Amino acid sequence: MTKPCVLFIDDEEGLLELYRTAFARLDYDVATATGIDSARARLGQGGVDVIVLDIRLGEASGLQLLREVKAAHPKLPIVLCTAYARYQDDFSSWLADAYVVKSSDLTDLKLAVKRCLEASA
Amino acid sequence: MPHQGAPPRRLGRAQRGRATLTALDSGLPLRRHRSSRLLDLLVAVGEALERAVDPEVAAWTVLSALTAGEGLGFNRAFFLLAQDGELRGYLGVGPRSREEAFKVWAELSHRQVRPLALIGTPDATAIGVERQRHARTLVELSLPSPHSCPSWRRAFVAHANHPERCVRHWVEVLDSRALVVIPLLADDGPWGVVLADNFVTAAPVYLGTLEAAESLAHVLRAAVERTSLLRRLREEEQRRVATEHATTLLATARSLTHELVNPLSIAGGTARELAASPPADPSTLVRRLGVIAEAIGRIEEHVARLAEGLAGRANGTVTCEMDLGALAERVVERFRPLAVKRQVRLVCYRPAREVRVRGNPEIGERCVETLLANALTACQGHRGEVQAAVSEEGEWARLQIADNGPPLEPELARNPFSGEMSMRRSSSGLGLASLRALAEAMGGKVDYDQIDAPWVRFALLLRRWS
Numbered sequence: 001m002t003k004p005c006v007l008f009i010d011d012e013e014g015l016l017e018l019y020r021t022a023f024a025r026l027d028y029d030v031a032t033a034t035g036i037d038s039a040r041a042r043l044g045q046g047g048v049d050v051i052v053l054d055i056r057l058g059e060a061s062g063l064q065l066l067r068e069v070k071a072a073h074p075k076l077p078i079v080l081c082t083a084y085a086r087y088q089d090d091f092s093s094w095l096a097d098a099y100v101v102k103s104s105d106l107t108d109l110k111l112a113v114k115r116c117l118e119a120s121a
Numbered sequence: 122m123p124h125q126g127a128p129p130r131r132l133g134r135a136q137r138g139r140a141t142l143t144a145l146d147s148g149l150p151l152r153r154h155r156s157s158r159l160l161d162l163l164v165a166v167g168e169a170l171e172r173a174v175d176p177e178v179a180a181w182t183v184l185s186a187l188t189a190g191e192g193l194g195f196n197r198a199f200f201l202l203a204q205d206g207e208l209r210g211y212l213g214v215g216p217r218s219r220e221e222a223f224k225v226w227a228e229l230s231h232r233q234v235r236p237l238a239l240i241g242t243p244d245a246t247a248i249g250v251e252r253q254r255h256a257r258t259l260v261e262l263s264l265p266s267p268h269s270c271p272s273w274r275r276a277f278v279a280h281a282n283h284p285e286r287c288v289r290h291w292v293e294v295l296d297s298r299a300l301v302v303i304p305l306l307a308d309d310g311p312w313g314v315v316l317a318d319n320f321v322t323a324a325p326v327y328l329g330t331l332e333a334a335e336s337l338a339h340v341l342r343a344a345v346e347r348t349s350l351l352r353r354l355r356e357e358e359q360r361r362v363a364t365e366h367a368t369t370l371l372a373t374a375r376s377l378t379h380e381l382v383n384p385l386s387i388a389g390g391t392a393r394e395l396a397a398s399p400p401a402d403p404s405t406l407v408r409r410l411g412v413i414a415e416a417i418g419r420i421e422e423h424v425a426r427l428a429e430g431l432a433g434r435a436n437g438t439v440t441c442e443m444d445l446g447a448l449a450e451r452v453v454e455r456f457r458p459l460a461v462k463r464q465v466r467l468v469c470y471r472p473a474r475e476v477r478v479r480g481n482p483e484i485g486e487r488c489v490e491t492l493l494a495n496a497l498t499a500c501q502g503h504r505g506e507v508q509a510a511v512s513e514e515g516e517w518a519r520l521q522i523a524d525n526g527p528p529l530e531p532e533l534a535r536n537p538f539s540g541e542m543s544m545r546r547s548s549s550g551l552g553l554a555s556l557r558a559l560a561e562a563m564g565g566k567v568d569y570d571q572i573d574a575p576w577v578r579f580a581l582l583l584r585r586w587s
Contacts, residue, residue: 014387014412021394056379059535083382084375102382104389 003029009039010054036060050116055082070095077116159333169240170344178243179344183337184214189237198317210259222321261294276303276335303338369561380423384416442586445478445518446471446511452489453509466506477586478518480563488581491556492522499526521580
């Protein structure tokens with residue numbers, strides 16, 4: 001049985017390293033991208049089961065990528081993971097399957113990823 | 122502020138002689154004020170009103186001219202303004218009773234106060250007190266439906282037996298034997314009314330006085346309309362600035378949250394992972410500890426910046442009108458000796474006319490000092506040039522500091538105001554982050570480009586004063 005693949009998109013290399021460590025330990029296949037272009041490239045390769053997406057990607061907006069991915073892959077679940085809770089009020093974020101506020105405790109994020117995968121199975 | 126309402130000056134014999142004439146059209150004694158004196162009065166009132174920015178001050182100025190002894194000399198005067206479907210008492214000037222009149226006039230005489238001389242320096246607090254003194258009378262004079270008043274065209278003197286009910290109401294409230302009524306009309310009915318009388322001295326009202334009072338009332342109308350409009354514009358401007366500040370604060374909150382939560386998540390999350398699953402490899406442990414240390418360092422830097430920004434706001438960033446060109450020139454001159462010492466050419470371009478902006482001179486100078494210091498440092502050793510230029514761009518005014526020193530490092534050039542990196546110019550990125558915070562505290566913003574190589578341009582943009 002192949003491991004589910006989670007693509008983490010965040011401009012913080014430190015966070016990506018944390019996700020790699022934490023989710024690999026949970027037996028996920030972890031892919032990472034620090035920007036929109038590298039995320040597109042990774043998605044183009046296929047095999048991604050769920051995306052964890054930051055809203056602020058340097059000068060670019062994760063919400064733009066959210067719309068783009070949902071248009072191309074409507075069934076691919078996306079978890080928005082951002083520092084700012086009030087983005088939940090932004091209707092652009094409603095396309096996402098889950099919304100998690102960044103924290104040093106990854107319990108909520110792990111749970112959101114698990115639920116998204118279960119829902120899409 | 123002393124009350125007005127001093128008795129009119131006695132006239133000379135020749136003038137008393139002319140006073141026996143009667144105007145055919147008004148039934149009033151035809152004693153005209155000396156034209157030069159009236160002209161002086163109108164000029165003095167006009168000059169005072171030009172400076173008035175508040176409708177209450179404008180009303181007080183004209184009522185003072187009506188009641189001052191060296192003005193038209195009425196004992197008291199009131200202004201009623203049509204507002205929200207009512208003709209409301211707006212302001213009154215003068216004594217409320219005979220006893221008060223004698224007391225106040227004696228005091229004015231003793232202190233040699235000339236009420237008309239005070240109109241050039243209105244005291245808003247004293248005007249407020251005057252309004253309160255007459256508050257009850259002003260309420261009683263008010264009419265709930267001004268449209269029931271006939272549309273009189275000219276001023277007149279009314280008595281207790283006047284045919285119109287609203288006029289009889291005013292005469293009764295003021296217990297006036299002869300009440301001057303000066304209607305001010307709008308297209309669809311009364312705009313306001315000025316009332317005046319000599320309830321203490323019972324001095325007759327002459328045609329010339331009536332005409333002069335009518336002129337002053339019309340000046341009052343123009344001034345109240347202008348100052349009311351100005352007040353509305355000012356309130357709208359304040360609302361707009363408040364909205365912009367709120368938007369800026371929201372953006373700052375988002376930005377700060379992002380900048381703080383990310384390193385917090387990295388540090389805390391990595392520490393938790395280390396605790397949950399300690400790596401067997403010491404080099405992995407050291408690397409992850411390094412990640413934590415780096416994240417904590419970023420947090421410290423952000424907190425310091427936040428504290429600095431908040432302190433700047435707590436200083437009370439009071440903005441006012443200021444000349445950005447003069448400010449630029451002032452700071453440039455301050456830096457000129459340093460530029461000479463570093464062999465950097467320092468020039469300042471500014472329009473000949475003033476560039477009025479909303480800002481805080483002290484904070485504005487700090488911003489320009491930061492930019493100039495960075496630019497001079499950049500050019501040090503290159504015999505370069507630093508240009509300060511002030512220009513206007515629609516609702517904004519731009520103060521730009523350009524230098525032809527080395528370009529910014531690509532990483533820093535992505536967002537030089539983030540404060541996350543040090544400048545390549547021996548200065549600190551923190552300074553530019555503070556610059557942005559200071560500019561925003563003044564309702565302004567900062568800008569940067571190096572599209573026109575080799576020039577590196579930083580700019581402070583402030584809203585033009587309107």
